[in-house]
Amino acid sequence: xxxxxxxxxxxxxxxxxxxxxxxGYTMVYGILRFINFAHGxxxxxxxxxxxxxxxxVAAVLxxxxxxSGLVVLGLAMLICAVLGxxxxxxxxxxxxxxxxxxxxxxxxxxxxxxxxxxxLVFGATPKKFPEIIPVYPVLKFGxxxxxxxxxxxxGVTLLLLVALRHIVLKTRMGMAMRALAFNPExxxxxxxxxxxxxSFTFGLGSALAAAAGILFAIVYPSIDPLMGILPGLKAFxxxxxxxxxxxxxxxxxxxxIGVTETLVAGYxxxxxxxxxxxxILIVILLVKPSGLLGKKEIxxx
Amino acid sequence: MLEIKNLQxxxxxxxxxxxxxxxxxxxxxxxxxxxxxAGKTTALKAISGLLKPKTGEILYEGKNIAGLPxxxxxxxxxxHVPEGRMIFxxxxxxxxxxxxxxxxxxxxxxxxxxxxxxxxxxxxxxxxPQLAGTLSGGEQQMLAIxxxxxxxxxxxxxxxxxxxxxxxxxxxxxxKIVEINREQGLTxxxxxxxxxxxxxxxxxxxxxxxxxxxxxxESASLRQNPQVQSAYLGG
Numbered sequence: 001x002x003x004x005x006x007x008x009x010x011x012x013x014x015x016x017x018x019x020x021x022x023x024g025y026t027m028v029y030g031i032l033r034f035i036n037f038a039h040g041x042x043x044x045x046x047x048x049x050x051x052x053x054x055x056x057v058a059a060v061l062x063x064x065x066x067x068s069g070l071v072v073l074g075l076a077m078l079i080c081a082v083l084g085x086x087x088x089x090x091x092x093x094x095x096x097x098x099x100x101x102x103x104x105x106x107x108x109x110x111x112x113x114x115x116x117x118x119x120l121v122f123g124a125t126p127k128k129f130p131e132i133i134p135v136y137p138v139l140k141f142g143x144x145x146x147x148x149x150x151x152x153x154x155g156v157t158l159l160l161l162v163a164l165r166h167i168v169l170k171t172r173m174g175m176a177m178r179a180l181a182f183n184p185e186x187x188x189x190x191x192x193x194x195x196x197x198x199s200f201t202f203g204l205g206s207a208l209a210a211a212a213g214i215l216f217a218i219v220y221p222s223i224d225p226l227m228g229i230l231p232g233l234k235a236f237x238x239x240x241x242x243x244x245x246x247x248x249x250x251x252x253x254x255x256x257i258g259v260t261e262t263l264v265a266g267y268x269x270x271x272x273x274x275x276x277x278x279x280i281l282i283v284i285l286l287v288k289p290s291g292l293l294g295k296k297e298i299x300x301x
Numbered sequence: 302m303l304e305i306k307n308l309q310x311x312x313x314x315x316x317x318x319x320x321x322x323x324x325x326x327x328x329x330x331x332x333x334x335x336x337x338x339a340g341k342t343t344a345l346k347a348i349s350g351l352l353k354p355k356t357g358e359i360l361y362e363g364k365n366i367a368g369l370p371x372x373x374x375x376x377x378x379x380x381h382v383p384e385g386r387m388i389f390x391x392x393x394x395x396x397x398x399x400x401x402x403x404x405x406x407x408x409x410x411x412x413x414x415x416x417x418x419x420x421x422x423x424x425x426x427x428x429x430p431q432l433a434g435t436l437s438g439g440e441q442q443m444l445a446i447x448x449x450x451x452x453x454x455x456x457x458x459x460x461x462x463x464x465x466x467x468x469x470x471x472x473x474x475x476x477k478i479v480e481i482n483r484e485q486g487l488t489x490x491x492x493x494x495x496x497x498x499x500x501x502x503x504x505x506x507x508x509x510x511x512x513x514x515x516x517x518x519e520s521a522s523l524r525q526n527p528q529v530q531s532a533y534l535g536g
Contacts, residue, residue, distance in 0.1 A: 172403070179389050179400050185351055186387035191375035191404040191452065 002143040007266045008259060013150045013219060015258020016157035020212035021235030022242070022250035023164065024205030030181040030245040031201050034100050037107040038087065039209055040232015041114040042080050044225060046210025047129065047217040048122055049076040054130045066152075069133035073156065073214045077207040084206025085199045093195070118225030129221035132214075153215045160211055161251055164204070168247060173200060181245070234261075234277040241284050243294020252292060256280075302327040302488050303348070303456060308357035308367075310340075310347045317343040319512045320357065325456070325505075330482050330489040332499040332520065334533060335509035341492040342384050344509070345458045348490075349381035350374045361456070376404055380454035384461050384492075386445040390434030394425055397433050397444055401451030411451070418447040421477060439470035446477070456488045457481070463495045471495070475502055496533035500524045508533070 021043055028036045054063075054072050061068040091110050095103045139146040168174040176197050179187040188194050216231065217223050238257045242249025257277050265273040284291065303325040310318040318340045325331045333341050346352040348359055350371035359367040366374055371381075380401075389397050398418060402411045419426035422443040428436060433444060442462055449457060459478065463471040479502050481487050493499035500506055500520040508516040508529060516529065523529050 175392070175396060175400060176403065178392060182389050182391050183387055185371075186383065186389065187400075188351065188371035189349060189375065189381050189383060189387070190400045190448075191372045192400075193370075193372045 006144050007262050009146055009150060011259035011262030012255065013153045014262055015255035016153050017212045017216050018231065018235045018238050018258050019251040019254025020157060020160060020208045021231060022238040022254045023247060024209050025236050025239040026242070026244055026247060026250040027201050027205045029239070031177065031198060034103045035107065035236065037104070038110040038114060039205065040228035040235065041111050042084055042206045042209040043213040043216070043231055044118060044228030045083060045114065046076045046080045046213030047223045047227065048118070049079045049210060050132065050214045050217060051127060051129055051223060054132050064131045064134045066133055069152070072132045073211060076214050077210045080210030081203035081207040084202040088199060088202040115225055115229070122225055124225065126222045126224040129217035129223050133218060149218045153219060156211065156215060160208060164208070164247070167204070177201060230274060237277045237281040241280060241291055243291025246291065246293045249291055249293035302362060303490065304360040306358040306360070308344065308347060308359065309355040310343050310352055311355050317512055318347070321509070321514050323507050323514065323517070325488060325490050327488050328486050329505060330478070330491060330503040332491045332493055332503035332506045333509055334493055334496040334499050334506060337494065339509040340512040341509055342460055345381060345460050345492055349379065349458060375452060378453070378455040379458070380449035380452050381458040382445045382449045382460060382462065385464070386441050388433045388441050388444055390432065392433055393429065394431055394433050394436070394444060395429045397448050398451050401448035404452065414451050414453060418450055421481070422447050439466050439474070442466060442474055450481070454487065456490065459489060459491045461492060461494060463493060463498065471498065478502060496529070
């Protein structure tokens with residue numbers, strides 16, 4: 001029983017990270033109807049941004065403390081938001097009226113570009129992520145152990161989900177995003193600058209990916225330029241599982257995949273760890289391609 | 302108020318408008334009638350910026366707006382109620398109306414416009430919290446017009462407001478259009494297949510045939526025109 005509880009907590013932490021990445025995939029898909037395959041690399045860049053700015057932050061705010069950790073998190077999110085906006089502006093916007101396949105291939109190209117430039121600039125050998133928050137066991141009960149880092153992951157994710165929900169449902173910008181996702185022409189007729197909203201969406205999604213990168217590095221403090229590939233793919237599966245384009249779906253999908261993966265690794269064999277997400281992808285595509293919370297989309301001809 | 306000169310629009314290599322010219326006087330209702338595929342919707346889309354014209358000028362209050370992005374054109378006081386209404390069915394009625402006033406930052410102004418639209422279409426007030434997708438066709442058309450009015454336009458482009466509505470509802474909608482025009486002096490450019498009604502409520506009319514203006518004149522005289530009668534008025 002304790003072991004199951006422990007696995008669930010571990011899974012929830014991993015799932016939260018996947019959920020944050022998945023939200024970026026699903027937001028961009030909702031608005032532009034394309035999968036930004038470079039999204040996982042923003043997760044990596046978020047971790048590296050944290051790696052490089054944490055000494056500077058530590059110089060001002062002696063850490064590790066919750067405060068300095070959150071400052072690093074915020075700055076990394078900001079940096080990646082800017083990067084996401086730039087990538088969209090430079091690589092995707094010129095192709096807005098081209099076939100979706102063109103944009104998709106460009107996204108794969110950007111992904112490879114970021115991974116290889118990362119290896120060139122940061123070096124290919126894994127780096128140890130500094131301790132930006134104090135890590136200690138908060139609760140030890142029998143075999144059960146909850147660490148402060150796990151609580152931070154869950155807490156920050158919850159906070160970001162609430163904030164995102166507020167932005168999307170309660171703000172003018174969020175209303176414009178929903179209008180654009182529904183019908184770009186009609187949105188433009190309302191006076192919405194659609195390019196602006198697309199930039200905003202990329203910035204928002206990239207900031208969430210960066211947050212996921214930092215949280216991941218707090219729990220697994222070894223970072224390298226290819227670290228975004230697997231979590232990126234799993235988060236994509238999470239977005240499809242929840243119903244691509246659906247925000248609560250992406251969060252749910254992320255949690256489900258994280259928990260399932262941890263349970264399988266814990267009770268069956270950790271060999272299958274990475275196969276789980278893709279197994280789920282195959283099943284969902286066969287059984288319910290629109291995803292758990294997605295609506296069936298009618299292809300217009 | 303609106304002066305179009307030699308407007309040409311193509312979809313790829315296929316020309317849809319072969320250089321049309323028309324003008325809309327401030328305070329009037331002008332209608333553009335014609336059969337399916339004549340280019341009526343294309344003309345409206347070019348005016349509101351959804352389509353980029355190949356050549357030609359669109360002078361709105363003396364300024365050439367041809368080729369400007371739609372969100373700029375809306376800012377100038379020109380609202381377009383598109384064909385098929387394009388209501389955000391995933392949003393509530395209230396949110397749809399708020400989006401219509403997207404460019405307005407003053408909450409008091411938005412509040413006032415909302416009251417005004419509700420005064421015009423009381424049905425929308427009752428349905429505020431409902432998802433727009435649950436409205437009937439007539440209510441959706443009211444919402445589309447109300448949404449466009451929220452932006453306090455000086456020129457309203459209406460694309461086939463009668464589409465798919467029962468005759469009684471069409472009558473209500475057209476009465477509202479006349480009311481808005483008369484009471485607020487809002488200029489209206491109305492595209493319609495229902496030529497009878499359109500010529501009845503408008504001051505001036507243009508007949509569009511396969512991308513060209515075939516006829517134009519005072520609406521009253523167009524209604525008497527035998528050519529118009531046989532082709533569009535079922536006479």
